[in-house]
Amino acid sequence: MRPPLPGEAAAAAPETVRAPRRRPGWLKPVVFMASLGPAAWTGGRFFTDRLGANPITTALNELGLATLILLLASLACTPLKLVMGWTWPLALRRMLGLFAFFYVCLHFGVYVGLEQFFDVSEIAKDIVKRKFITVGFAAFVLLISLAVTSTNKMVKRLGFARWKRLHRLVYLAAILGVIHFVWREKVVGVEQITYAVVLAVLLGVRLWAPRRSPPRASRA
Amino acid sequence: MLIKRPSDVRSSEITSLGVYLRRRELMIGGAAGVISALAGCKSKAAEVARLPGVKRGPFATDESQTAFKDITTYNNFYEFGTDKSDPSRRAHTLRTRPWTIAVDGEVGKPQVLDIDALLKMFPLEERIYRLRCVEAWSMVIPWIGFPLGDLIKRLEPTSRAKHVAFTTLLAPDQMPGQRSSSLEWPYVEGLRMDEAMHPLTILAVGLYGQAMPNQNGAPIRLVVPWKYGFKSIKSIVKLRFVESQPPTSWNLSAPREYGFYSNVNPDVDHPRWSQSRERRIGEILKRKTLAFNGYAAEVASLYRGMDLRTNF
Numbered sequence: 001m002r003p004p005l006p007g008e009a010a011a012a013a014p015e016t017v018r019a020p021r022r023r024p025g026w027l028k029p030v031v032f033m034a035s036l037g038p039a040a041w042t043g044g045r046f047f048t049d050r051l052g053a054n055p056i057t058t059a060l061n062e063l064g065l066a067t068l069i070l071l072l073a074s075l076a077c078t079p080l081k082l083v084m085g086w087t088w089p090l091a092l093r094r095m096l097g098l099f100a101f102f103y104v105c106l107h108f109g110v111y112v113g114l115e116q117f118f119d120v121s122e123i124a125k126d127i128v129k130r131k132f133i134t135v136g137f138a139a140f141v142l143l144i145s146l147a148v149t150s151t152n153k154m155v156k157r158l159g160f161a162r163w164k165r166l167h168r169l170v171y172l173a174a175i176l177g178v179i180h181f182v183w184r185e186k187v188v189g190v191e192q193i194t195y196a197v198v199l200a201v202l203l204g205v206r207l208w209a210p211r212r213s214p215p216r217a218s219r220a
Numbered sequence: 221m222l223i224k225r226p227s228d229v230r231s232s233e234i235t236s237l238g239v240y241l242r243r244r245e246l247m248i249g250g251a252a253g254v255i256s257a258l259a260g261c262k263s264k265a266a267e268v269a270r271l272p273g274v275k276r277g278p279f280a281t282d283e284s285q286t287a288f289k290d291i292t293t294y295n296n297f298y299e300f301g302t303d304k305s306d307p308s309r310r311a312h313t314l315r316t317r318p319w320t321i322a323v324d325g326e327v328g329k330p331q332v333l334d335i336d337a338l339l340k341m342f343p344l345e346e347r348i349y350r351l352r353c354v355e356a357w358s359m360v361i362p363w364i365g366f367p368l369g370d371l372i373k374r375l376e377p378t379s380r381a382k383h384v385a386f387t388t389l390l391a392p393d394q395m396p397g398q399r400s401s402s403l404e405w406p407y408v409e410g411l412r413m414d415e416a417m418h419p420l421t422i423l424a425v426g427l428y429g430q431a432m433p434n435q436n437g438a439p440i441r442l443v444v445p446w447k448y449g450f451k452s453i454k455s456i457v458k459l460r461f462v463e464s465q466p467p468t469s470w471n472l473s474a475p476r477e478y479g480f481y482s483n484v485n486p487d488v489d490h491p492r493w494s495q496s497r498e499r500r501i502g503e504i505l506k507r508k509t510l511a512f513n514g515y516a517a518e519v520a521s522l523y524r525g526m527d528l529r530t531n532f
Binding site: 114129187 | 286287289290293294298302304305355357400402403473474489492493494497499501502504505506
């Protein structure tokens with residue numbers, strides 16, 4: 001959930017360990033409420049029968065997309081710091097990551113409960129046989145492991161170095177998530193390409209930025 | 221206009237007063253269909269707003285019909301975009317008159333058919349068919365049309381005509397989806413001659429008692445109910461009789477995923493998803509997909525001796 005800031009252990013630690021300076025008090029509540037938006041939007045239309053002819057599939061797709069957006073948002077915090085020198089996005093990283101987990105749970109829940117109606121053998125067959133579901137499920141498992149280790153307590157228990165290594169798996173989860181999105185489509189369109197490019201940029205910045213110009217804030 | 225027409229024939233010359241009157245009735249019928257559908261009496265709508273002279277055709281399923289609103293707002297018609305809601309939002313730009321269908325290839329006399337003349341050539345029938353999309357959802361649609369075989373007989377294809385190739389309109393100015401390369405344009409499809417001649421196969425010009433909505437493939441489309449929906453090509457402008465198997469759009473796009481035949485087959489999965497079950501639009505629980513979409517008794521014999529796993 002919490003991608004580490006390369007070469008900067010202190011700033012990558014949870015905000016209780018070292019709070020970023022000058023973060024406005026309204027920031028987290030506002031982002032929290034905004035992150036609930038997609039769930040309210042999809043859920044509201046689902047329960048009032050305004051999701052169109054195939055509401056289950058539509059809800060499934062919308063929640064999957066919300067997962068991807070939140071995951072990319074959580075991965076955008078570090079690049080913003082590296083490129084813009086802003087520290088406030090770091091305070092949002094864990095929350096955005098946990099919202100991505102919230103949405104992937106809803107997405108998986110709709111798949112299990114409504115799309116497959118708890119048909120375990122059909123679900124197992126999907127996960128084994130359909131490669132887009134295989135990668136999607138793998139990403140889900142990775143996100144579970146990151147969500148359960150997202151607390152301050154778990155950071156302490158694992159030790160920061162190990163915790164950091166574990167949480168680098170978010171990169172893999174995001175890559176699998178984008179592949180899941182691309183492979184499920186009959187034709188790859190602008191939307192899929194956009195998500196792939198955004199992810200590539202967010203990951204690319206991490207490789208490129210520290211070497212080029214160490215951000216001002218980094219005093220290791 | 222991309223379709224070449226003989227310059228000496230104007231639409232006013234070939235469209236009779238009778239057809240004009242009929243077109244008005246089409247529109248009235250259409251409006252009544254919409255009102256009835258909005259009022260929620262979906263199967264009654266077909267009863268009330270039936271096109272004049274439309275008789276009930278054979279093969280009708282008595283399963284409950286999918287709501288008009290769902291049939292006309294949940295569409296795969298990539299010429300208008302890849303989202304299911306794109307066609308209903310964007311297809312109003314399609315101009316369906318004047319409209320002609322060019323007939324050529326292995327045929328006695330190549331010709332250009334005008335849609336209004338074609339509508340007069342055959343009695344219209346209502347055909348209530350299941351439609352199974354390759355994406356594992358399905359509908360029940362009361363189409364209005366006539367058997368493709370009846371038209372083919374009149375066109376007198378030669379003995380070398382073993383297949384029929386169909387082409388959709390190519391008009392990026394009217395079809396915004398054609399400005400992106402989601403598929404190769406124009407959309408093309410094809411049938412073996414015996415499939416094309418089969419009495420189940422129709423050219424549809426309407427549904428729910430009204431003229432075909434643009435998003436469903438106006439003014440004229442193919443309906444082959446035992447094949448996945450994408451075989452039923454929309455907004456047809458060309459019909460070509462050929463000897464060898466013609467190229468088809470989805471097969472060109474992903475040959476491993478979409479075969480030429482594309483018969484509905486619960487035992488042959490799409491490489492990326494299962495085809496064993498389907499969600500009937502309007503229902504929650506999935507139902508089992510039937511071989512040949514439930515039309516095995518009528519069409520299974522066409523494929524006797526063929527390995528349907530390799531000829532998927």
